[in-house]
Amino acid sequence: MQTYKRLLGATTLGLILAAGLAAPAFAQKLDNKTGPSTLTTNAAGDIDFGDDSSEWANDGECDDPRFSGTGSAAELVDADIRKDATDCRAAFAAGTVTLVEAGSTPADITIASPIDAIDFGDDSSEWANDGECDDPRFKGEGSAEELLDADIRKDATDCKAAYEAGTVSLADDNSNANATTTDTPATGTDTPATAAEIDFGDDSSEWANDGECDDPRFSGTGSAVELLDADIRKDATDCKTAYDAGTVTFNGDTAGSSATKVDISEIDFGDDTSEWAKDEECDDPRFSGTGAASEMLDDDIGHDATDCKAAYAAGTVSFDPDGTAATSASPASTEFDYGSDTSKWANDGECDDPRFVGEGTNKKQLYEDQMADATDCKALEAAGKVQIRQVYQPSYAAGAPYDSSEIEFGDNTSSYANDDQCDDPRFEGPGAAITLLDSDLEHDADDCKTAFEAGLIVLREDDGI
Incomplete structure (x- = not known):
């Protein structure tokens, strides 16, 4: 299994600025601090209510933790700051909530982080200097629409400029660390899971103690890219560490389990x-x-x-003992399978399937969108604006075996060698691992040689032999 080798080193930042703060006190709070900040007052016209992007927006309760009162939800998380505008504006107008007064919460200093305290990193991202902040540690209108963990601290110029302009802020990852909700059958209400209530299991997974949570009951930036039911409750140390750090959330004991774990015997x-x-x-x-x-x-x-x-x-x-075939098409078929329109970016006029190249493709193609943007990709291919990558053409594998004598495959010292997937980042194709690391260059020889000769991978265009 391939995973991103990263843990998001998030900084918990307060984004709330309480109302009613006297001018001298406000000046004191801003002392030695730079970067964006917003002063709000108790006048509704002066309050930035934000938008309705919270999961709990428009439910009749104000979920923004900057407010308190009978109109507020019982449980509030920082992730909902400025994300429940309609509910909070209505409650404020009705007098059932007021802005939290300064000092009434543990976070007395409630302005954005000083810019000189942020490690913006470098500009080594593929998307650096494109006018958008691609570092997923940031959020806001200045952020790119699609964010990848691989770009953490890799888009310094764009992100610093956006931060200075106030169009992005550091995402508050730890504030919602334990805010994942699970449904209580008896009441139907949502209650947060705490670490003490979660059965993390043991460390018997093959991928235990690798710095990433491999248990599919969890999700977030601290989770592995590929999750298997076989690892449920089998990566305790990694998952508890990530959960406590706020880089994963718990989705419930049945989450992620599409099939029952059965003993091989x-x-x-x-x-x-x-x-x-x-x-x-x-x-x-x-x-x-x-x-x-x-x-x-x-x-x-x-x-x-x-x-x-x-x-x-x-x-x-x-x-899954009740599993059935996903398709009745013959494996030997030479007809290309465009897939479905299940991508969140489907029908947006761009091809998001990474099996395609060309001017009609989105600049960031994610593995999760493979075979998931059929209508866009098929239409753009017909218009000559995208082409199917050679190795994904059904006819390519049919032409195997291919001669690999000119390629130096290296050795098998990769941690992922001999897993039946090619982990060498010089290659691409259906036989390649989802996540490829530079450290595995020329270190997965047997897997890559087998896949190349079978027509399941090819050398990337920008890599020589």
């Missing part, structure tokens, strides 16, 4: 009579995960035993 893997047996991919549609084939047939249920048993033992697939 209890699974009837069947035989190897599938046409696709022993091709190092699990073709049985009862299984899903990175070790499973992209196209499945019901006819292969119980007929790819060797591959599926190996993948299950390695934790690259999970088992």
Whole structure:
């Protein structure tokens, strides 16, 4: 399993500026501080209520923690500051909430962080100096629409300029560390989970203690990119550390579990009579995960035993006894599968599927959007504005085996060597790992050689042999 090797070193920042603060006191609070700040008063016209982007907006309660009163929600988190405008404006007008007075909360200093205290990093991001802040530690109208952890501290000029202009602020990651809610069946109300209430489990995952939370019950910047049901309650140290740091939130005990974990001895893997047996991919549609084939047939249920048993033992697939094939198309089909329109960016006039290149593609193509922006990509391909990357053409794999004698693959010293995915960042294609690290350059020889010869990866255009 491939993961981003990062933990977001977030700084908890107060963004609230209380009303009714006398001028001398306000001046004292601003002493030795620079960067954006906003003074609000108890006059409704002077209050920046923000927008309605909170998850709890328009529910009849004011969820912005800058306010208090009978019209406020019982539980308030900093993430909702200026994010529940309609509710809070109505409650303020009705007199059921007022702005919190200075000093009534633990965070007496409630202005933005001094700019000289922020490590903006460098400009090594691919998107540096494009006029948008691409560092996901920041939020605001000056931020790029899509943010990647890989750009943390990598867009210094843009982010510093936006911060100075007041169009971004540092995201308050720790303020909502324990604010994930779980539904209480008895009442139907939302209550926050605390670390003491969560069964983190043990550290028996293959990926335990690697600095990332691999338990799919959690999500956030501290989570691994790929999550498997097999790792539920199996990465306790990493997940508790990330949870306490506020870089992951708990989504409930049933979250992320699409299939029941079954002991390998209890699974009837069947035989190897599938046409696709022993091709190092699990073709049985009862299984899903990175070790499973992209196209499945019901006819292969119980007929790819060797591959599926190996993948299950390695934790690259999970088992769903009621699983059925995702598609009835033949794996040997030469027709390109555009996928669906499940991407959040679908039907926006740009192709977000990373299998495509060309002027019609979005500048940031994410793995999660692969096969998820069909209408846009198909239309743009027909218009000649995008093209399918060669290695994703069904006909390319059909032309295997390919000669790899001219390529220096290196050795197998990568931590992810021999996992049936190519982790060398010089390659791309369906046989490559989702996340590629420079440290694995020429260090996953066997996986990459096998995938290259099978037509599952190619050298990137900007990498020589």
